[in-house]
Amino acid sequence: MATKKKALAVKAKKAGSTVKVALLGFGTVGSSVAKLLAASKFSGIQLTHIYNRDVERKRTSEAAKVVPASVFWTEKIDDVLTSDVDVVIELMGGLNPVEGWLRKALASGKSVVTANKQLIAYRGTGLAKLAEKHGVQLIHGAAVAGGVPVITGMQQGLSGDQTIRLSGIVNGTCNYILSRMETGADYATVLADAQQLGYAEANPSADVDGYDARAKLCILSRIALRAELDPDTVATQSISPVEAIDFTYAKDLNCTIRQVSRAQLDGTVVHARVAPMLVPLTSPLAWSHGTQNMVVASGRFGGDVVFSGHGAGGEPTAVAVVSDLLSVAQGCGVVQLPVRKRAVTGEFMAPHYLRFVVDDKPGIVSGIAGALAKVGANIDSLLQKPGYPKHRLPFVVTTEPCLTSTIEKAVASIAKMDCMLEKPLCLQILVSEDIPE
Ligand code: NAP
Ligand code: HSE
Numbered sequence: 001m002a003t004k005k006k007a008l009a010v011k012a013k014k015a016g017s018t019v020k021v022a023l024l025g026f027g028t029v030g031s032s033v034a035k036l037l038a039a040s041k042f043s044g045i046q047l048t049h050i051y052n053r054d055v056e057r058k059r060t061s062e063a064a065k066v067v068p069a070s071v072f073w074t075e076k077i078d079d080v081l082t083s084d085v086d087v088v089i090e091l092m093g094g095l096n097p098v099e100g101w102l103r104k105a106l107a108s109g110k111s112v113v114t115a116n117k118q119l120i121a122y123r124g125t126g127l128a129k130l131a132e133k134h135g136v137q138l139i140h141g142a143a144v145a146g147g148v149p150v151i152t153g154m155q156q157g158l159s160g161d162q163t164i165r166l167s168g169i170v171n172g173t174c175n176y177i178l179s180r181m182e183t184g185a186d187y188a189t190v191l192a193d194a195q196q197l198g199y200a201e202a203n204p205s206a207d208v209d210g211y212d213a214r215a216k217l218c219i220l221s222r223i224a225l226r227a228e229l230d231p232d233t234v235a236t237q238s239i240s241p242v243e244a245i246d247f248t249y250a251k252d253l254n255c256t257i258r259q260v261s262r263a264q265l266d267g268t269v270v271h272a273r274v275a276p277m278l279v280p281l282t283s284p285l286a287w288s289h290g291t292q293n294m295v296v297a298s299g300r301f302g303g304d305v306v307f308s309g310h311g312a313g314g315e316p317t318a319v320a321v322v323s324d325l326l327s328v329a330q331g332c333g334v335v336q337l338p339v340r341k342r343a344v345t346g347e348f349m350a351p352h353y354l355r356f357v358v359d360d361k362p363g364i365v366s367g368i369a370g371a372l373a374k375v376g377a378n379i380d381s382l383l384q385k386p387g388y389p390k391h392r393l394p395f396v397v398t399t400e401p402c403l404t405s406t407i408e409k410a411v412a413s414i415a416k417m418d419c420m421l422e423k424p425l426c427l428q429i430l431v432s433e434d435i436p437e
Contacts, residue, residue: 019329022049022085024077024101025092028198029115029142029321031063032314033089036322038066045329047071049080077101081108087328089321090114093202099123106130106138113324115142115317118206121215121231124222125339139324139334144216145170145293147316148309149323154224154297159335161299163224165264167430170216172291172312173200173207174239174259178276179289182247182256187240199291199312210236210259210274217261217274224297225263227270227342235346235404237275241425246355249383249396250278253353253429256286260430262348270342273404278353278429284308285430291316348428351380352407354397355425356414360390364419368397375410377402392421398429 021037023030030052037047048071052058055075074080077097080088081104088105092098093116102112102119107130114120119127120140131138141151154163169175173194180190191208194200199207206212211231218231239259250257255278263272279286284306288294293311298304310316358364365382372379377399384395399407411426 018044018046019087020046020048020083020085021087021089021325022051022080022083023047024051024080024088024090024098026050026052026055026058026061026063027091028314029317030089030091031061032318033091033321034063034067036315036318038068040322042322042326042329045325048085049074049083051075051077051080081105085110087111087113087325089325090116090119091321092116093118095119095122099127102127102138103130106134106136109134109136111137111328112139113321113328114138114140115321116140117143117212117215117219121218124219125228137328139328140219141324141327142317142320144219145295145307145309146172146291146311146313147319148293148295148307148311149320150220150293150295150307151223152323153305153307154220155334158224158297158299158302158305159337161302163297163299165262165298166217166220166224166295167260167262167285167298168295168307169258169285169288169293170220170261170295170311171207171210171213171259172293172310173204174213174276175288175292175311176290177208178239178242178257178259181242181244184244186244187242198314208240209238213259213261213274217263217272220295221263221270221272221342222339225265225270225342226337226339227263227265228339229263229270229272229342229344233344234272234274237273239276241423242276242427245394246353246425246427248385249355250353252383253278253381253398254281255279255429256281257427258285258288260285260428265342268342270344271346271348272344273346273348273428276427278427280430283430347404349401349403350431351401351429352377352399353425353427353429354399354407354411354414355394355427356397356420357392357394357422358417358419359421360393361419364417367417367419368414371410371413372397372399374413375402375406377406377410401431404428 260277291312
């Protein structure tokens with residue numbers, strides 16, 4: 001998203017003059033951006049301001065040692081907004097107070113680089129219009145898939161195609177958690193590791209409950225499907241109910257589990273969903289480990305294009321931010337195509353994995369089969385491992401393809417059975433046409 005105006009990125013800069021830069025936020029990504037700028041010493045770029053609350057704590061930190069002595073550290077945002085900086089790099093996160101501050105920055109002729117997916121998903125269109133009005137740029141290459149240039153790749157390299165479907169892994173924290181659980185690690189331990197390593201959002205619920213991936217899916221849909229989606233209307237499902245036993249059963253089905261984000265154009269509607277799903281072991285999505293992200297864009301003319309790399313972490317994300325900064329500084333324009341508001345549905349036609357934990361007694365399977373038959377869902381397989389206590393017995397049913405709403409209706413009625421000790425877990429199973437070659 002950037003100004004339509006011809007390559008006037010840094011307003012009123014003469015060729016050869018220095019582009020002054022302010023950093024808002026000196027956390028995981030902000031400190032890595034300072035490190036990359038110090039390491040590469042790009043000519044014509046000068047970091048002049050760093051803003052953060054309680055800034056002395058940041059100025060005296062280990063990470064600040066690479067920052068040039070000439071940089072002005074401040075905890076007063078007006079020191080930045082009323083300064084002569086040309087580019088504001090926002091790495092604080094959230095909508096407030098960031099949106100208001102960036103509006104002021106754009107209105108005063110400063111270009112903005114941000115990694116803030118919530119801001120871009122919810123307010124990106126309005127901010128882009130403001131940037132255009134003031135002849136400056138708003139770039140957000142780091143907002144999706146961290147260090148993977150998926151936004152630039154789609155904006156520039158795929159604009160000639162008609163992308164009809166997006167699917168992939170866009171949250172590094174969830175991928176880190178699920179790919180470690182696959183090898184036996186426990187959920188709470190790996191989530192704490194992801195936080196400590198700087199992958200997780202300030203509130204990790206944004207990661208594990210799917211809101212981070214949902215914002216990213218909406219940004220990608222705007223660029224690739226040219227469809228404006230309201231993030232609040234995109235169905236999300238948390239990864240937190242996924243347990244070790246699910247990896248065991250998934251393996252028996254030649255699958256593993258990943259948080260998958262999907263969006264597909266269907267006339268004037270977009271089918272979209274963010275959820276943990278069973279992914280066949282033959283799929284590249286199953287081979288994504290740790291913070292690796294992978295996005296598959298399926299084009300009407302060009303077929304599948306896969307973007308992959310590290311989607312979280314200070315340094316990979318800082319690469320995307322610094323690349324955006326260079327792009328702004330050099331006045332590189334971005335292809336702009338019309339975007340339409342689209343309604344969203346969470347419906348997909350897919351086989352499903354249902355995991356139940358029951359207090360065992362006769363008739364449970366027939367009760368489940370009856371509830372599935374009532375909605376027209378056909379059972380494909382039933383898996384039950386020996387060795388679990390009868391009073392807390394996990395087992396799995398998989399179904400043939402059926403609509404999401406159909407399976408949800410059956411699961412809601414099964415959940416009411418007396419024997420159910422937990423809410424049943426219902427996961428989509430990705431089928432071959434959704435999988436990149
Ligand atoms: P972070 O480590 O929490 O850093 C945010 C920094 O901004 C902190 O120094 C924080 O100060 C400061 N800050 C936050 N709110 C503030 C406020 N209202 N006023 C003043 N200072 C404030 O977060 P991060 O991981 O660097 O992420 C920054 C942005 O990049 C977010 O939008 C995130 O979604 C995005 N992003 C992150 C990654 C990643 O892997 N980490 C990847 C891609 C995109 P305190 O220290 O006082 O909290
Ligand atoms: N918390 C995000 C993730 C950071 O884990 O993917 C990158 O956007």
